[in-house]
Amino acid sequence: xxxxxxNEPNLKIGHEIQRSDKSHxxxxxxxxxxxxxxxxxxxxxxxxxxxxxxxxxxxLIINYFAPHIVGLETINNVNMINYLRCITDVxxxxxxxxxxxxxxxxxxxxxxxxxxxxxxxxxxxxxxxVNTKKxxxxxxxxYIKYIWSLPHTQRETISIYPFIMERTHISRSLIHxxxxxxxxxxxxxxxxxxxxxxxxx
Numbered sequence: 001x002x003x004x005x006x007n008e009p010n011l012k013i014g015h016e017i018q019r020s021d022k023s024h025x026x027x028x029x030x031x032x033x034x035x036x037x038x039x040x041x042x043x044x045x046x047x048x049x050x051x052x053x054x055x056x057x058x059x060l061i062i063n064y065f066a067p068h069i070v071g072l073e074t075i076n077n078v079n080m081i082n083y084l085r086c087i088t089d090v091x092x093x094x095x096x097x098x099x100x101x102x103x104x105x106x107x108x109x110x111x112x113x114x115x116x117x118x119x120x121x122x123x124x125x126x127x128x129x130v131n132t133k134k135x136x137x138x139x140x141x142x143y144i145k146y147i148w149s150l151p152h153t154q155r156e157t158i159s160i161y162p163f164i165m166e167r168t169h170i171s172r173s174l175i176h177x178x179x180x181x182x183x184x185x186x187x188x189x190x191x192x193x194x195x196x197x198x199x200x201x
Contacts, residue, residue: 009112048090148198159193
């Protein structure tokens with residue numbers, strides 16, 4: 001389920017990236033794609049919301065909301081095989097890996113980097129647990145419960161159909177069938193794809 005993120009480690013490292021003369025700033029518009037493959041960079045997302053997708057399957061891997069450091073896991077020469085898709089207007093501060101390492105060393109920020117990476121591992125572990133559910137129906141129910149756990153303002157912007165389809169290979173028709181079944185049992189209320197109520201156990 002949704003957990004409010006701890007932004008402090010991202011803000012601390014992000015502040016140092018922004019003030020570094022080794023970094024540069026780029027601004028992107030909604031729906032722009034940013035290729036991360038074979039890039040020698042770490043990125044600070046200081047404004048906006050972007051999603052990371054697999055370049056192999058085009059399945060959504062993770063959502064990033066500012067403030068967030070993207071790419072710490074690649075510092076030891078691990079190439080990303082992902083790309084970002086901007087959901088909103090996005091501001092990125094980009095720095096080379098070697099300069100990122102110097103910032104972490106000089107400012108004693110490795111603990112912050114560890115906290116950020118640990119949070120990412122937890123999210124991916126939870127995602128793997130979802131994708132190993134016994135049935136597609138179980139997976140759909142999980143994501144409906146997850147959407148319901150989100151803050152109201154965020155939940156109101158989400159249509160359950162693309163939300164689930166982007167994260168799985170489940171068809172829209174099956175999602176609709178399961179949602180209709182749950183609605184008939186008075187377990188959920190959906191209006192124009194938006195989850196309005198959920199009493200799933």
